[in-house]
Amino acid sequence: MKYCKDFTVVSNEIITPSLFILRLQYPEALPEIKAGQFVEILVEGERDKDVFLRRPISFHDVNYETNQIALLVQVVGKGTASLSKAKKGDKLNLIFPLGNGFTIMGKxxxxxxxxxxxxxxxxxxxxxxxxxxxxxxxxxxxxxxxxxxxxxxxxxxxxxxxxxxxxxxxxxxxxxxxxxxxxxxxxxxxxxxxxxxxxxxxxxxxxxxxxxxLEHSMACGIGVCLCCVVDTQQGNKRTCVTGPIFLSTDLKDF
Amino acid sequence: MNNAKKLEVQIKDMSMRNPVMTASGTFGYGYDYEDFLSLENLGAIVVKATTLNKREGNPYPRMAETPSGMLNAVGLQNNGVEYFCNKIYPKLKDKKTNVIVNVSGSTIEEYVEVAKYINTLPNIPAIELNISCPNVKEGGMAFGTDPSMTQRVVSQVRKAYNKTLIVKLSPNVTNIVEIAQAAENAGADSLSLINTLLGMAVDSEKKTALLSTITGGLSGPAIKPVALRCVWQVAKQTKLPIIGIGGIMNTQDAIEFILVGATAVQVGTANFIHPSISEEIAKGIAEYVDRHNLNHITDIRGII
Structure with missing residues (x-):
């Protein structure tokens, strides 16, 4: 199950001028999130009219006791630059959790x-x-x-x-x-x-x-736009659904 | 009139509970969106382009964000029509909405073959013939930019397909009315327009094009004025029901297309950003009909 819901900014911690950690509060109990999954965060609209698409960002941390998540964001373009200005109390709309997550194995x-x-x-x-x-x-x-x-x-x-x-x-x-x-x-x-x-x-x-x-540019994050494909041993696969986590030997050029 | 009936529209033999459809290539196979909306609240969904054989599509990168829109160069990636019939159709056949298949090809024979396969599927009330994809080397847009080619492919598919035949037009032409009339004369039941506008994006620092294919198809609100103009021109010059497409992000946008002559609309790129937007637009149109005291949504169709 994927959700499209508003989170509230708890804090925006500046690490460097181009790196920040957003801590976001979910209004209800968080669904299960796997490590390596990501969100698609809305920037367009009131926040910034020049940014059109959502931005995919991975979960940095998840706390089920407080129902808070943390996203580590690097400013790479106008979308993430706009997000860097988010302040405590702001609402951010997220589609989540997306992608496959890491396979947990070994000792x-x-x-x-x-x-x-x-x-x-x-x-x-x-x-x-x-x-x-x-x-x-x-x-x-x-x-x-x-x-x-x-x-x-x-x-x-x-x-x-x-x-x-x-x-x-x-x-x-x-x-x-x-x-x-x-x-x-x-x-x-x-x-x-x-x-x-x-x-x-x-x-x-x-x-x-x-x-x-893998970090591929994508338009939707939910498997429909087919823009984020990666060349695998089984042909083109969507990074947002089959990935973003891949076994390296499944990828061509790896 | 019963409120729900005020939104019902007809595209030849296909009845839709409201004029809102989703555009091919932006809505997967519909079930990808069921976490966000109920398909039964939509007039129809158009599933992604289907070709005779499996296609891998173009290499990455296939997408670039542009002002008020995006470019894509997916290149009709799909698993082919047999896979669709055997694996996808069973998952779609009982959905409570009209499921339309977008049919594409490189040759007339390929379009005809795919249409024949889809004709055998009882719960697919219509196909949308894609003669306007800008992202494939052969075929695709070539059939939608020359009236005699349009005439040939549509008339051949018409012979092989006996349900509702929608032809999707390209804006990348000098005179879209000529193409629309060619499709109408060849037996199309409806026209959907516009497909994406051919465009490109460049990275000035890296000194490269942003798409692997250099050029791609532009979509999103950036193309809405062009789409409105095309729909207005075609609606005035043909008798067929028109499906308006191009940069629809909200209810107002959808209403604008109806005002210039569209019977229905398709929501495309907006699905990527607001996954429940098509359902919200359908509700918004119902509110508009009430607020403007219309007897039926078609009361305002083509009044501009």
Missing amino acids: KVLLVGGGCGAAPLLYLLRILKQQNIETHTLIGCKDVNHLFSKSEYQSLSSLYITTEDGSYGEKGFVTSHPILQQTYDAIYCCGPTPMLKAISKHAKEKNIPCFVS
Whole structure:
């Protein structure tokens, strides 16, 4: 079941000028949401007449006790720029929950996130912890200022961090971090496509199932516009319905 | 007159409880929207384009947001007509609304073959012949931009199909009336217009086109003035019932199309943004009829 409902903004936490976390209150009990699923958020209308389509954003966190969700948003264009101005008390209309979500498996798994792409990993860690699955989490970002929700990650997992400028953790990219050499039952990966491809290649070499979260532009998010397709071993598949989480070996060019 | 009857309209042999339909390619197979609305509150749904054989469509990226609209270059991705008949139709046949199949092809023979398959499905009251898709290399829009080609494909399909035949017209022509008349003379029962306008979008920083196919079909409120003009022109020059399409986002937009001559309307791109909008527009039209003390919605049809 998908819902199209208004949420109320509880807070808008600015991480950097182009990165923010929206905490949103749902007026009733939240339906079950899987880690890796996403929402389509309405920007058009009173909020911004120049933005036409909704914007797909993954769940950063979900709290069933307070019926609040958190969305980590990076400003990439006029739609997300408009959203960055949302204030406490504003109403935002969301279609949710969308997409397939991560397949939970194994006893010891690695989570790899790059930049704002790390967003869905926080909620994934909560789910993995509930299932008593041991986790290592590797997050790469530009510099220490772009690091978000660190204490939450730390409370749920063994956290390893790389920064491009060395301002925190190891200097460099996640793809060269030694933690990758350990053995895992699965790897969960979200971030820029080159990083997804590099981690997928590594996982393939070590024969570890690797689940990647794709960020494709889409018009509807509910499977009807057919604009967000990805080339898979079984032909074109919709990222919004068959994904956004794919087993990397199912994807062509991965 | 009974209030519910005030909205009933007729497209040849197909009766609709209200003039609101959903446009092909924007509503999946209808059941994709059942979390958001009741199909029985719509006059009809037009399911996505069906071709003889499975088509993968065009490569990603297929979509670009543009001012007050969007471009798409999907390219008729679908699993082919046999898959539709065997796998999709059973899920649709008992829906309490008119289910119309959009039929597309690369050759006249292909259109005819697909129409023959659909003709065998008892609970499909009409087809919409898509001679206006701008996103395929062969066929598609070629049949809708030349009156003699239109005449040929519509007359051949007419021979093979004996229920309500709607022909969907392209705005990418010099004189849409000529195409409309060709379809009318060849035996079309109704005309739906407009399909998308051929357009393109460019990224100045990356110095590339935003669509893999470079050009694509423009939809959304940006095209409504063009669509209104086309419907107005065609309604004045043909006798067929017209289905108005193009940038309908709300009740007012739908009423505008009826005022310029449409018997029914199709809601398209708006479904992506407001998934229950087609049902809301149907309710809005009922309110409009009351507020303007109309005996029937067709009282205002074509008064401009």
